[in-house]
Amino acid sequence: MMITKKHTITTIISLLLLFVGLSSLANEIKVATIDEFNEAIKSVNAGDRIILKNGEWKDVKLVVKGIGTSENPITIEAEESGKVLITGDSSLKMAGEHLIIKGLWFKNGYSSGKSVISFRVNSKEFANHSRLTDCAITYFNPRSKSIDYKWISVWGKNNRVDHNYFTGKTHSGTTLVVWLKGEKHIDNNHRIDHNYFGERPPLGFNGGETIRIGTSKNSLLSSRTIVEDNVFEKCNGEVEIISNKSCHNVYRNNLFLESEGVLTLRHGNRCLIESNVFIGNQKPHTGGIRVINAGHMIRNNLMMNLTGDGFRGPIVVMNGVPNSPANRYHQVKDVSIVNNTIINCSPIQFCAGKDDERSLAPENTVFANNLIFNTNNGKVASVYDALDGFKFYGNILDTKDNFDKKGFTKAKVNWDTLDNILYIPKVENEALIKNSKVEGKPTRLDITGTKRTTFVAGAFNLGNKKYPKALLLKSGTSWDSKVTPQKTEVIAEVIQAEPGIGTLRKALKKAPDGSILKLKSGTYTLEKGIKISNSVTIQGSAKEPKPILKIQEGLEKKPTYFFRVEGGKSLRIDNIEINATSNMPIKYAVVSPDKGISDPYSVFINNCHIKGFKNKNGGSIFKGYKGTFADSISIVNSRIENAYRGINLGEEKDNLGRYSAQVVIIKNTIFKDIDQWALNYFRGGNDESTLGGKLLIDNSVFSNVGNIEKGTVLRTKGIVTVAIKNSVFEKSYKVINPVSLKGNKNVITNCVIFDCGTVKATKGASAKDVFYKNPKWEDKENFIPSEKSPLIKAQTIGLKWEIKK
The missing domain is CATH 2.160.20 (Pectate Lyase C-like)
Structure with missing residues (x-):
């Protein structure tokens, strides 16, 4: 039989009608109770939608299992996004293919399990090609902050967490974790995008990360997770806002706003960190990127008004541990840190953490074409070990302070401002053009995604009037999920x-x-x-x-x-x-x-x-x-x-x-x-x-x-x-x-020691103007010094009785 063009068209139309017919068979099931939900989920098919009716759903354990398709996913969603409130001891688990969870608000409750939302039901059943979108988790905390559970646990492969709102986590446990335990979770290609990660107060101990991808144990496995277009505001749980613990991940176009910590490449190799914006607004302990391990590319990032020091600097390149176990510090090797712009920040940290254990300085590390601008007379960099393993070139310092190393050039940059917010180098910038250095394969695009024409140091093209994508994000839910603590004026009774x-x-x-x-x-x-x-x-x-x-x-x-x-x-x-x-x-x-x-x-x-x-x-x-x-x-x-x-x-x-x-x-x-x-x-x-x-x-x-x-x-x-x-x-x-003081942030100054031994200061601690003299009290009971007391000469030592009285 000859197949004609007419036959082909007829066949295609028939197939299309068949698919339309199949999709029309999809069910929309409205449920009002957990019992109704449990009954509905038993017979769910591809294309079905289970609608949770508006209202409070208290003490519910939602378990979603089903097999959808890319064309006909199974959707569990709120009747109206943001109006289904999940409270009390509640959680959601999912397993299957092509599942979508949409519009739910986990609010003012807690979980007695390991996670609030998990992309698996148990160790053998997990979700692939599934999505959590337009949902919120706010203040979903247990009574004690030492209780550890995660808000989001991502398992399986090809899952997406997007356009969600997470804020108010006060207890132990990472907000969102990507797990790589087992072959079926490696090379997972997850995407975490357009989420708002809100305020998280300091936890006071380890376990306060906002995102962690992997663990120390499996950190040399590839995750290939993309984290992009997210906002992290006041994420202060601990030093690691993001803790990378796996390989081949991408962190791109994220905004870190007034967050007391850093994006940390804690374990794992060959990650890409590009076009992120870190804004500290001079808030204490705000930082940028901390670098450990090998093969990373760090480019086109903007750091502004960050004040963090030590491990919370704008860029921190760590020392490593010889023959390091998985949970310590592998040496920084084969890393490129290029075309970043650092404005009015605390010093860059080179070879940070050097001590008897962390004795391996970075090796084959390129630090090139970075633009550092300070109007506050700040220090450019702190160095804790030999820099022989660094290759410096094309770095421009528009600063009062100098960094006396080859590859750093002081130059007066001709700046413009974009809406009085961003410093952008003007088109006319002879010194910047002259002293930037192309070597090897240059960075093709700038922080805004614009093709570089005249190659210069820093994250921006000359004269670029576009905002970085990280400053234009529409992250979070489509509905108003913001939780603003009520500020009532308290008149003290x-x-x-x-x-x-x-x-x-x-x-x-x-x-x-x-x-x-x-x-x-x-x-x-x-x-x-x-x-x-x-x-x-x-x-x-x-x-x-x-x-x-x-x-x-x-x-x-x-x-x-x-x-x-x-x-x-x-x-x-x-x-x-x-x-x-x-x-x-x-x-x-x-x-x-x-x-x-x-x-x-x-x-x-x-x-x-x-x-x-x-x-x-x-x-x-x-x-x-x-x-x-x-x-x-x-x-x-x-x-x-x-x-x-x-x-x-x-x-x-x-x-x-x-x-x-x-x-x-x-x-x-x-x-x-x-x-x-x-x-x-x-x-x-x-x-x-x-x-x-x-x-x-x-x-x-x-x-x-x-x-x-x-x-x-x-x-x-x-x-x-x-x-x-x-x-x-x-x-x-x-x-x-x-x-006994230990560490470079331990200081004793302008003090008197008498019949009381001597001050001990080690590991960078300092004892300055410590006087071993008799204080000579006029009134020994009330510690008022006599006229012959050395305290009188110093004036500032001892009690301030004018305040005390």
């Missing part, structure tokens, strides 16, 4: 309390959040410890004798503390005396939330007198329990004396890099007659994901503290930032080192 037995506790029971409890002079006797379940200020009058807080004598069961601050709350104590002097003193003045309750809390103590906490069974003025975390602990203008221990923040002993407080401030305060230490602030292990704690001590006096064999005044092991200044350490003659 003032409550008066009278002296007496139990009167303080009863008054606090009535105190609403944010209230001020005013105490008259007199004695307030506690018959039990008080839990601070609302943020409150307890305040005595500055014009009258301090109110005195004591524990009732003769109690059958004595409390262990005066105050316990609950998670998420703050306690302020002003102008109060807390007196534990007794035949059987109680342990603590203030304690953190109970063990493992890690919602951040704060304690502020001002102009207080705390004494008598001599309980030698582990007692201290303040105790932070294991697994808790304080945003701030501040003791100012106060006197702490006659105690067994001072501030105890040393319970995180697992060497996992955890610590108990982000910031500790001691200012204009006396620590006197403390049996052991004034402060034990501990961070163990070599985890580098966090800021690592910050201790600030100013104008304080430490007298007869830790005066025992092997004693010390301040324990600060592992704390990254320690700044001690204008203070006096005395009368601890058995102490060898009152302070």
Whole structure:
């Protein structure tokens, strides 16, 4: 039979009609309950749509299984996007082919499983060619931030996560993970695009990444995931905003806005990082790209107003570990860092992290045609090891500071501004054209995707008036998924309390959040410890004798503390005396939330007198329990004396890099007659994901503290930032080192040490203007210096009595 053109056309039309007929058989099923959904999913076919009716779906475990096709996917979607609220203990799992999840909002709930949304049902059933789109997960957190589960777990191959909105993750666990466990998840070609990743507060320990692709164990396998066109705003969970732990991934056209961390090539090789924009707006700890491992190409990125240092610099090239295990640092090799523009940023970091372990400097690494512009007189780069393995050429410095290495040229660039936002080099730029150097295969396009004509250093073509794609993104959901915490003006309610037995506790029971409890002079006797379940200020009058807080004598069961601050709350104590002097003193003045309750809390103590906490069974003025975390602990203008221990923040002993407080401030305060230490602030292990704690001590006096064999005044092991200044350490003659500092962010300056050993400073720590002299007090009890005191000459050392009074 001869096949004619007419037959061919007829056959094609018939096939088209057949496909139309098949698609018309697709079902649209509306469900209102989890039972209806479970029944509908049992018989779902290609092209079917299951519509979840608007409203709240609480405590639901949605399991989506089915086989769709590229032309006829199976779709699970909200009746109206954003109006199906998934709350309570809820999750979604999917397995099959060509599945689409659309329009759901996981809001104000939590998951008791390993993920909120997972592209697999179990280890044998997972999703391929499937999509999560136009959905949101907001504040889907458990009670304790130490509980680890992921919000999104991507398994299988050829899946897409796009146009979603994720914000408010406060607990342990990466926001989105791509898994490569098993052959069926390698070379997966996933795409993560056009999502908005919103605010994530500092976690305080490892596990606060926003995206992680792979794990250390499988980091030499290829994922081939593309992460593009996303926004990362205030993603501050830890140092690694994105943690690359696999090979052949692409990070392109993403915007990082005021995020306290970096895109980290932690493990894995041969990744492409191009045309991303990092804007810090001079916010602290904001960074760019950290480079580890081999074969990466980093080009056409823009860094602006980033302030992060160390591992949070604008570009950080790390040292490696010889014969490194999978979970440490492989040497940087065969990496190209070219045509990036860095404007008003903190220094670039070369050979960062060099120590006895990380002793391998980068090898065969090209750093070329980068344009560095500073209007703030900032330093260009910090170098920690030999640069022999770098090849520098064509780098332009429009800066006051110089970087005296071949391949860097100072030149005056002729700048224009785009809408008073972006610095763009003008067309007329003789110095820039002359000193840029083409070598090998040049970068063909600039950051806007425009073909390069005249080749110059930096991310932009000369005179380019286009914005980078990262600044034009329409990321997130099609509907309004923004969650703005309600800002209500709180007028503090003032409550008066009278002296007496139990009167303080009863008054606090009535105190609403944010209230001020005013105490008259007199004695307030506690018959039990008080839990601070609302943020409150307890305040005595500055014009009258301090109110005195004591524990009732003769109690059958004595409390262990005066105050316990609950998670998420703050306690302020002003102008109060807390007196534990007794035949059987109680342990603590203030304690953190109970063990493992890690919602951040704060304690502020001002102009207080705390004494008598001599309980030698582990007692201290303040105790932070294991697994808790304080945003701030501040003791100012106060006197702490006659105690067994001072501030105890040393319970995180697992060497996992955890610590108990982000910031500790001691200012204009006396620590006197403390049996052991004034402060034990501990961070163990070599985890580098966090800021690592910050201790600030100013104008304080430490007298007869830790005066025992092997004693010390301040324990600060592992704390990254320690700044001690204008203070006096005395009368601890058995102490060898009152302070032992380690690391380049540990500093003691302008202090007096007398009968108290010597300061020890190692690993880059500094001790400057430390005077080993007798302070010569006029009034030894109140630490007022005599006319002959060296403190008088220095003027800034010791207590500031004009403030204290």
